[in-house]
Amino acid sequence: MQAQPLFSPRNPWFITSVIVTAAIALIAAGFGFIWLPLMERNTSFADVWTAICSAAGLTQSSPAPGVIVQPPARLSGVFLTASTLAPSDAVTIGRGATLALRCSMCHGARGLSQANSPNLAGQYAPAIYKQLQDFKSGARVNAVMSPLVADLTTQETRELADYYAYLPRPPSPQNGRVPEIVESGAPVRGIAPCGACHGPEGHKLGTPWLEGEPVAYLRAQLLAFKDGTRHNDINQIMRNVARQMTPAEIDAAAQFYGVRP
Amino acid sequence: MLASRRLILAHFWLAFGGFILALFLGAWQMFIRSPLHGWIGNPELYYRSVTAHGTMMAYVFPTLVAMGFGYAITEVSLGRPLTGRNWAWLGFALVALGTVVAIIPVGMGRASILYTFYPPMIANAAYYFGVVFVVVGSWIWVALTSINLRVWRHRNPGQPIPFAMFANTVGAYLWAWTSVGAAVEVLVQILPVALGLTTTINVALARVLFSWTLHAIVYFWLIPTYIAYYTIVPRAIGGRIYSEPMARISFVLFLVVAMPIGIHHLFMDPEVGQGFKFLHSVFTALVALPTLLTVFTISASVEIAGRLRGGRGLFGWLTALPWRNPLMLALAFSFVMLGFGGAGGLVNMSYQLDSSIHNTQWVTGHFHLIFAGAIVIMYFAIAYDMWPHLTGRALASIGLMRTQLWTWFIGMIVLTVPWHYVGILGMPRRMAFFDYSTPTTTAWAGWVDTSVAGGLIVLISGVLFIVVLIRGQLAPRVDPGQYRFSVAMHAPRTLPAALNSFALWVGLMLALTVTNYGFPIAHLIGLPDAAVPAIYIGGG
Numbered sequence: 001m002q003a004q005p006l007f008s009p010r011n012p013w014f015i016t017s018v019i020v021t022a023a024i025a026l027i028a029a030g031f032g033f034i035w036l037p038l039m040e041r042n043t044s045f046a047d048v049w050t051a052i053c054s055a056a057g058l059t060q061s062s063p064a065p066g067v068i069v070q071p072p073a074r075l076s077g078v079f080l081t082a083s084t085l086a087p088s089d090a091v092t093i094g095r096g097a098t099l100a101l102r103c104s105m106c107h108g109a110r111g112l113s114q115a116n117s118p119n120l121a122g123q124y125a126p127a128i129y130k131q132l133q134d135f136k137s138g139a140r141v142n143a144v145m146s147p148l149v150a151d152l153t154t155q156e157t158r159e160l161a162d163y164y165a166y167l168p169r170p171p172s173p174q175n176g177r178v179p180e181i182v183e184s185g186a187p188v189r190g191i192a193p194c195g196a197c198h199g200p201e202g203h204k205l206g207t208p209w210l211e212g213e214p215v216a217y218l219r220a221q222l223l224a225f226k227d228g229t230r231h232n233d234i235n236q237i238m239r240n241v242a243r244q245m246t247p248a249e250i251d252a253a254a255q256f257y258g259v260r261p
Numbered sequence: 262m263l264a265s266r267r268l269i270l271a272h273f274w275l276a277f278g279g280f281i282l283a284l285f286l287g288a289w290q291m292f293i294r295s296p297l298h299g300w301i302g303n304p305e306l307y308y309r310s311v312t313a314h315g316t317m318m319a320y321v322f323p324t325l326v327a328m329g330f331g332y333a334i335t336e337v338s339l340g341r342p343l344t345g346r347n348w349a350w351l352g353f354a355l356v357a358l359g360t361v362v363a364i365i366p367v368g369m370g371r372a373s374i375l376y377t378f379y380p381p382m383i384a385n386a387a388y389y390f391g392v393v394f395v396v397v398g399s400w401i402w403v404a405l406t407s408i409n410l411r412v413w414r415h416r417n418p419g420q421p422i423p424f425a426m427f428a429n430t431v432g433a434y435l436w437a438w439t440s441v442g443a444a445v446e447v448l449v450q451i452l453p454v455a456l457g458l459t460t461t462i463n464v465a466l467a468r469v470l471f472s473w474t475l476h477a478i479v480y481f482w483l484i485p486t487y488i489a490y491y492t493i494v495p496r497a498i499g500g501r502i503y504s505e506p507m508a509r510i511s512f513v514l515f516l517v518v519a520m521p522i523g524i525h526h527l528f529m530d531p532e533v534g535q536g537f538k539f540l541h542s543v544f545t546a547l548v549a550l551p552t553l554l555t556v557f558t559i560s561a562s563v564e565i566a567g568r569l570r571g572g573r574g575l576f577g578w579l580t581a582l583p584w585r586n587p588l589m590l591a592l593a594f595s596f597v598m599l600g601f602g603g604a605g606g607l608v609n610m611s612y613q614l615d616s617s618i619h620n621t622q623w624v625t626g627h628f629h630l631i632f633a634g635a636i637v638i639m640y641f642a643i644a645y646d647m648w649p650h651l652t653g654r655a656l657a658s659i660g661l662m663r664t665q666l667w668t669w670f671i672g673m674i675v676l677t678v679p680w681h682y683v684g685i686l687g688m689p690r691r692m693a694f695f696d697y698s699t700p701t702t703t704a705w706a707g708w709v710d711t712s713v714a715g716g717l718i719v720l721i722s723g724v725l726f727i728v729v730l731i732r733g734q735l736a737p738r739v740d741p742g743q744y745r746f747s748v749a750m751h752a753p754r755t756l757p758a759a760l761n762s763f764a765l766w767v768g769l770m771l772a773l774t775v776t777n778y779g780f781p782i783a784h785l786i787g788l789p790d791a792a793v794p795a796i797y798i799g800g801g
Binding site: 004005006007011013014017018021024025028029031032033036037052054055056057058180183184186187188189 | 300302517532533534535536537538539540543544547692693694695696699701702757758759760762764765766768769772773776777780781784
């Protein structure tokens, strides 16, 4: 045996296996690259070649948009990177302290509120900067804040952020066991753990530190995100989270982070 | 002729030692994500465990079984001691070293990326080096298989290659080509990122390259099982191989169609065109062919045994079979699980049906039923059959073996049927934590609990398996006689060249690789701006 050459047109094994394999591949390719794309109802191809290219995975440029749909409410236009804010120094902090005189009525003389307004002492500068910019642009609306920040320049919002970030942060409240929503989120409903962005486990650029904020303020903000009256979160991150949260979870998160005045 | 007993035994002990450790991890994972246990609080621990479980079970365990069993086949079927035994020990040492090097970063939490790598997640480089060592060790086995066959052919010109060796060589060549995809992904794409030479990676390309390996690796795991179907079971139950040429056709078909089908793992991936997805879907359907041929041939071979034992009539041969023989039990259980698993696989490979179960627990159930069920139960059978010949000691715990096989089978069914079902209900896979309290998820809870019970039974069965092997190791010495494989009813004295060599089938495999993978890979290599920033896990 072995006398008969393997790769020979007279070897029936060779001929049959090659022809059968090639036939299966060609017929499958005919179905997959021509017939099925042309059968698709929601796409129409200019010609067969375009259909083949599409089935092969070549990307096609999408048609130019006709009308750009505007969102119903003004959204945040703030773009933050690690280097958006220059490092603070004594001059910017001092100027921020002067500017902050107009804020002390609600946010306290040293950034600690007695009026269920947010405590700003020790807050991350990018978080304060972003909120001030959003109040200025109208992405976030508040009857008191909006007129107060309307005339602030971008430089002044940076100085205010630097000043409050410089003030010592109040000690973290000791609120017992970490609730599940803060520690683990609710993966099945797509809720990331609160703590992953807002502390104590982690921090993401532009998100505020929440420990020690007033309970009433935290609850009100979560409810505002939930019903969409607050909408300056980028890509709906907080609105998507808050919409999925149960009232009990909102309460648990607010109680955990918050302090009563 | 079994000259390299220590070599083969070393492969088996390392394989089964790793297997039992990984089995405990698997059972723990089932338990802590079920409603029976609260949230562990740190998902990282879970993914660490999954990575270790997958790395051991998918890379180390079956590779060592294929290598050890392969060396045994080479010696027994060719009737001469292994050529290059020192190289074989080097291969074994590489696999052992690779296992340790890979598992240490996993244990430290620096490689929690699951065994499928999932770029842009990037683990500590040591993990990838460990996996590379394991694969390189297995390549030594591939080379030795080929060299030993060549030496034998030189001395026996014109003779048909013994069937067991033919099948074993198919497994080796299939693995050699199959492992290339992931090897290229790791060496060319991932390691430069893990070593900090670059910080971005073309994920689409990496996934396509991994799919090259990901499906055919299952057939690499499967080949020792199929070899055992043909060469061990008929002999052990007193039957004959019904048709040896048919058996050879099954194996060469695996060589041709097992590999160019991997894109069916990427049905939901946007980077691959749907034309190629359809093409791979068609070829995946073809891979059922060698399995159906095998089921037919083995059923016929078993029927021969039943009739030789006095079975009469249409079904009388079934009751005449030696059902108390562990090998008979293992084969029957393996076939049942292969049947269920294969039926489920038809859903996975169908382009449209797949979308309803993609990334759900169905998929996890499927590959556990096929691999941990149908395939691994035959690994047990191989070990039981070879153990007396490897240790020179009797393996007397026949009752315990039967209990072990029964519990493995029952455990696997209780484990995987609910797994499939909750997958249909939409339960996602690869999650460390489930909240079973919402209306959509409450319905999963009871099924998941059942599945945990299955996992526990499987764990007990795994421990029993190790107990049987240890007792065999401590038993009094006996002369087990010569180890031999099944013979065919009509042993072929001559064979067509196509069924006595590999070039034609390897050629078809390479050709189909070009047609089914060539364009997607070339396209993704040439795609501009396709690289994304790496995400370093555990500090990289």
